Amino acid sequence: MSIVENQRHRRIFAAIFLALATLPCSPAVQASGWQEEVGQQLVSRWQEISGHSAEASVSFPGLPADYQLPDCQGGFGLALVKPLQAGRNGLELSCNAPYWKQHLAIQLHTYKTVAVLRKPVSAGQPLTTDDISMVRHDTGELTKGYYPRAEDVQEQISRRSLRAGTVLSPDMLDPPLIINRGERVKIRVNRPGIRIEMNGTALENGRQDERIRVRNEQSQKIIFGRVTGRGLVQVE
Known part of the structure; x- marks a missing residue:
């Protein structure tokens, strides 16, 4: 092969290589x-x-x-x-x-709609439907939880003063008191084969499922029971 032909082959190879190198890649992604x-x-x-x-x-x-x-x-x-x-x-x-x-x-x-305060509330204030708006929010940012329904926070008690626009979470609220200290209550003893009700007096405030002290009015004995409803304490 002559020097001229060799140089011509090199030029052709270089042109082909350059053309291939400049083609767009076509990966799957x-x-x-x-x-x-x-x-x-x-x-x-x-x-x-x-x-x-x-x-x-x-x-x-x-x-x-x-x-x-x-x-x-x-x-x-x-x-x-x-x-x-x-x-x-x-x-x-x-x-x-x-x-x-x-x-x-x-x-x-x-994204979900969650309960948000429509207006400011004070510590100890029970919430009503007028206090709540349901607002679309990124729940991935709500690390302390949230309420997906307005009825979930109705009558709950604010633990502290909160500003309007606050996304409500369980650490901000307490369930409402359904038994007050000094209130007359029914004490129910519910055991296998036994169901007795007697009159009593609550010796402390109580929320749903809390254990409180009550006094049996007949025996004057002080016992612990679980709040199961308004005016009702169950001893198990």
């Missing part, structure tokens, strides 16, 4: 759409867990919106560090061709 892909997979998993009508979305806290994964020819794998839950989750993305792994944090936003 393009890097530019990976966040949408991950979000769809996780939302689908969440809906399988909590119901197909569950409203949810995914974000990537601390990650730039234009962040790109390395290319992956066969499509990346997705694995959760722990079972999926509302709020913060750990995620591992991996690829076999070429091999790589990425560990990321994701936030699963789950």
Whole structure:
């Protein structure tokens, strides 16, 4: 082969190589759409867990919106560090061709209507329907819990002063008193084969299912019983 032919072959090979190198890659999952892909997979998993009508979305806290994964020819794998839950989750993305792994944090936003204060309340104030609005909220941020129905908080007592717009959680409220100290009550003894009721006096305030001291008016004996209703204490 002459020097001229050799140089011509080299030029042809270089042109072919350059053309191949500049072709767009076509992996199963393009890097530019990976966040949408991950979000769809996780939302689908969440809906399988909590119901197909569950409203949810995914974000990537601390990650730039234009962040790109390395290319992956066969499509990346997705694995959760722990079972999926509302709020913060750990995620591992991996690829076999070429091999790589990425560990990321994701936030699963789950939306429900929850009980929110419409206006301020004072410590010790019982709540009414006028105090409550039902507002759509990301429950993944409500780490102390929430109330999904307005009736769940009716007549509950605020433990402290709360501002309007506060999302109510169980640590903020106490159940209402249904027995007051000094009140006449029925004491019910309920044991296998025995059911007796007698008059008594409550020696302390009581809420549903609380144990309080009561005095048997007939024997004057002081006993403990569980509050099972208004004016009713059960001894077991």
